[in-house]
Structure formats: structure tokens, C-alpha cells
Amino acid sequence: TAATDPLRISTVFRGVQVLQTAISGLPIDVYVDGVRTARQPAIIRQPDTRRSRRDVISDLVASMCLDGNAFLRVRRFGDEAVSCEVLPPHLVTVSMANDDIAAPDLRYSYDGKSYTARDVIHLKFLNVPGALRGLGPISAAREEVEGAAMARDYKARFYTDSSNIKGYLKSDQRMTEELAKGAKAAWKANGDALDIKVLGSNLSYVPLELKPADLQFLETQKFDTTQIARLLGIPASIMLAAVDGSNLTYSNIEQAWLEFADYTLAAYTGEIEEAFSQLLPAGQSVRFDWD
Numbered sequence: 001t002a003a004t005d006p007l008r009i010s011t012v013f014r015g016v017q018v019l020q021t022a023i024s025g026l027p028i029d030v031y032v033d034g035v036r037t038a039r040q041p042a043i044i045r046q047p048d049t050r051r052s053r054r055d056v057i058s059d060l061v062a063s064m065c066l067d068g069n070a071f072l073r074v075r076r077f078g079d080e081a082v083s084c085e086v087l088p089p090h091l092v093t094v095s096m097a098n099d100d101i102a103a104p105d106l107r108y109s110y111d112g113k114s115y116t117a118r119d120v121i122h123l124k125f126l127n128v129p130g131a132l133r134g135l136g137p138i139s140a141a142r143e144e145v146e147g148a149a150m151a152r153d154y155k156a157r158f159y160t161d162s163s164n165i166k167g168y169l170k171s172d173q174r175m176t177e178e179l180a181k182g183a184k185a186a187w188k189a190n191g192d193a194l195d196i197k198v199l200g201s202n203l204s205y206v207p208l209e210l211k212p213a214d215l216q217f218l219e220t221q222k223f224d225t226t227q228i229a230r231l232l233g234i235p236a237s238i239m240l241a242a243v244d245g246s247n248l249t250y251s252n253i254e255q256a257w258l259e260f261a262d263y264t265l266a267a268y269t270g271e272i273e274e275a276f277s278q279l280l281p282a283g284q285s286v287r288f289d290w291d
Contacts, residue, residue: 006066006138011225014239015232016065020058023268027289028053028276042082043279044286047072049083059086060123060275061268065232068136069094070123071108072275073115081279087120094122094132101130121278123271137231171203233264261290 006012029036030044047056063070067089075083093109108120124134175183183203229239235256269288277285 009228011228011239012138012232015228015234016062018234018238019065019232019265019268020061022265023061023272023288024054024057026269028286029289030280031285031287033283041280041284043084044276047084047276047279048086056084056086057272060272063089064123064125064134064268064271065136066138068125068134068139070271071110072121072123073110074119074121074279080281084121084279092120096132104132106132121275123275125267125271137233170205173202233260233267235260
């Protein structure tokens, strides 16, 4: 689907997988009135009774990364939240039941049903004042991602596009259409890779060298990888992408990892912590354990 199209780009796929792995495996601590407790409510151990907590967190991370929004539909027994499900963000419509954008009475529509803010918890990667939906790194920079997809598609077509010939047969004699077709058919005849081609009728093969514009897509692809890694806030070393002019040492790699935790992972974990805390009674909250 269009919602998952960016994942067809290898760098985006790798980036989302890195974010999911880094966050979904973190332990979660429960706090009561600010004091950590060893007791974990069932809704935190397994938010969705049909799936693992790791899967739920992975879905939330992917939703915020690709769409900028994630939605948890909460199922309650009385006032107690007993389960929740991650909704596909591209299928959820957000609207207001009032006219005050500063204090909106939000409504969420999914699968033909309407829900209030009590029934659906809305997570935003980047919150913009006055906007009902959040922005994510992929949705906010769609042009850059689409440019990377175009470079990938160009590379895929390079060796199969009929307009991109690799060479031609040349003769110093006048060639009729019949002779030209026969020479072309003979040259294209099946054979092993180590076969020797034999040309007649004063024909010679002239290979065409790759044009600079054709070679440039390699540099473009490298640039796109670095750009997407920067867009996702993931160090190039984790994305297995080299940065020209950089001098990787233990100290600056360590610094990059700290910045990755503080400025990238925390953007996701902070939203998930607040969402999970809303599933608990007043006075209780959750935090990811980074130690």
C-alpha cells in the first residue's frame, strides 16, 4: 500500500528496523506516585492480549516514523483499561466536535465508527500547534524519499531499458535492412558467457562507455542513504553508510550513539511512555529503563 511504499527503499527499511529493535527491547518500569515498583499491571505486560508487547511497541514506532501519528484503541471494563490495539494510522481520520482549535474536542473515525479521546490515544512524533495530526520524518520529507525511490528505479532500469544501448555493430560497407537485422540476430544469439563472437561482412563491435550522467546515480544513491539516515536521526555507522570527510573514532562514535538515544529514541519513547501511562490509574506512570 501507499502507506508502506517508503519501506521499499532499503535505507528507510533499515532505519525503521533499527528504531523498532532499539526501542521494543527496552524494559519498562512502573512508578506509583514517583516511586518505582516491581509490580507490573497486566495492561503493561501485554497491552494487546492477542500480541506481544514487543509487537505493539514496534507498530507504534513504525507508525510515528512513517506517518507521524500512532493510534491506540483502548478497550475498558468500567474505568479500567484492559486491552488496546494499534490502528493503521492512514485509516484513521481526526476531526473536532467543536470550533476551538486551542482546546479541541477530538473525534477519531476508523472503520466506519467514531471514537472520543477516551477511546483512542493519539501519539504524535512532532506536534505542530493548530494541526490535528503530527508530522513524522518520512511524511515530512516525502520529496526527498521520493527522490531516493526514483534513483533506485533508475538503477533497476539501467540494464534493461531498451533505449540504453551498450554498444553497436559498425561496418565500412553499405548495410541493407535485411543485412542489419541478420547481423543483429547473429550477435544476440544465445551462447555461453565465455563464447567467442565472430563477426562477418566487415563488421566490428563498438562498445559504448558509461556516460557521466549514468555513473552519477551511484553517487546519488550514496547521498540519498546519508540524507535518509540524517532524516531519521540515526548515526551513519548504524546505517552502514560512510560519510565523506568523516574520521570515525571511538569517541565520536560513542558521542553519536548518545545523541541517537537522547534526540532520536527519546522522541519515540516519550510518546509511548505517556500513552501507556494513560492506560493506568491516576498516580501511576511508566518509563523505559535505559540502564
